[in-house]
Amino acid sequence: MRLADNSTLRLWLMPAAVWLALLTLLAITVSASYLPLGLGNGIVSMSVVASKATLIMYFFMKLQSSSALLRLAAVAGLFWLIFTFSLTFSDYLTR
Amino acid sequence: MSDASSALREPWDQLARQREAVSFGVWVFLASEVLFFGGLFLGYAVYRYLYPVAFVTAAKETDIVYGTVNTAILMTSSLTIAVGSRAAEHNVRRVTIACLAATVALGLAFLTVKGFEYRDDIAKGLVPGPHFPLHPAETQIFWAFYWVMTGVHAIHLIVGICVVSTMTALLYRQSIAPESPMFEGAALYWHLVDIIWVVLLPLLYLLGRNT
Numbered sequence: 247m248r249l250a251d252n253s254t255l256r257l258w259l260m261p262a263a264v265w266l267a268l269l270t271l272l273a274i275t276v277s278a279s280y281l282p283l284g285l286g287n288g289i290v291s292m293s294v295v296a297s298k299a300t301l302i303m304y305f306f307m308k309l310q311s312s313s314a315l316l317r318l319a320a321v322a323g324l325f326w327l328i329f330t331f332s333l334t335f336s337d338y339l340t341r
Numbered sequence: 342m343s344d345a346s347s348a349l350r351e352p353w354d355q356l357a358r359q360r361e362a363v364s365f366g367v368w369v370f371l372a373s374e375v376l377f378f379g380g381l382f383l384g385y386a387v388y389r390y391l392y393p394v395a396f397v398t399a400a401k402e403t404d405i406v407y408g409t410v411n412t413a414i415l416m417t418s419s420l421t422i423a424v425g426s427r428a429a430e431h432n433v434r435r436v437t438i439a440c441l442a443a444t445v446a447l448g449l450a451f452l453t454v455k456g457f458e459y460r461d462d463i464a465k466g467l468v469p470g471p472h473f474p475l476h477p478a479e480t481q482i483f484w485a486f487y488w489v490m491t492g493v494h495a496i497h498l499i500v501g502i503c504v505v506s507t508m509t510a511l512l513y514r515q516s517i518a519p520e521s522p523m524f525e526g527a528a529l530y531w532h533l534v535d536i537i538w539v540v541l542l543p544l545l546y547l548l549g550r551n552t
Contacts, residue, residue, distance in 0.1 A: 254436055257427050265420040269413060276409050279547035287551065291543035298539045306423040306532045308525075316364055323372030327379040334383055338390060 348521040363522040392479040399483035400548035407458040408546035418447035426528035
């Protein structure tokens with residue numbers, strides 16, 4: 247019974263740590279949005295988005311222990327997203 | 342028949358290969374989802390670049406309390422489904438069922454909060470069209486993105502709730518084994534729906550708070 251309890255605890259340990267980190271990042275980004283940081287507001291909120299997404303993908307979606315094939319599939323969407331943004335804004339930002 | 346062999350499906354001869362194939366298939370699907378939502382994010386970025394003042398004026402009208410509470414709810418649901426998927430892999434049936442049921446409940450809680458928020462938004466007349474309360478007219482573009490992005494996200498969450506509750510019922514009735522890789526597949530999808538919301542939070546709720 248003790249062993250079973252221990253293994254249940256181990257199931258929760260890592261995800262709970264990631265969850266606490268995510269809630270901390272949420273608190274940071276919501277508080278920072280009230281500060282007059284100018285360009286800094288966008289930088290803080292986008293850095294927090296990147297950190298949260300990385301935590302979720304790396305730990306919750308198990309990319310930390312996935313095969314190279316899965317990691318490639320995971321970055322494929324991001325790869326083409328970068329193209330859509332850079333090509334579109336190479337037009338709008340240079341008009 | 343052991344649990345492991347009942348989780349195995351044609352054409353695989355090992356559960357490990359089947360698990361890899363399920364995850365790969367779901368990741369390819371998620372990459373297409375990233376591009377689907379990416380189109381919306383790109384449209385939002387272009388219009389915010391073109392009408393920065395209107396977007397700040399419009400974003401001030403979203404309710405940050407609903408937005409923040411819902412972010413915390415969705416993050417907690419990601420925690421429960423992550424634990425559920427780990428428990429399934431370790432064949433701990435009871436914890437898996439409890440975690441999946443909690444995930445469904447948190448998903449429904451998110452939709453309930455969203456419903457209250459939509460009711461408030463509609464009461465304030467924040468639906469693009471004639472007699473829109475904000476000026477300039479481009480504020481309606483922001484609100485069009487608000488309705489489409491949160492609406493499409495909610496549809497994704499409803500699909501997730503249906504999938505996870507079906508799996509919970511199948512597991513409860515012992516129709517599927519906990520080792521089945523389908524739990525991992527569902528968890529991957531659920532986490533992506535969470536990530537999409539993580540991106541939506543600053544675009545729709547955090548913009549314009551400091552002015």
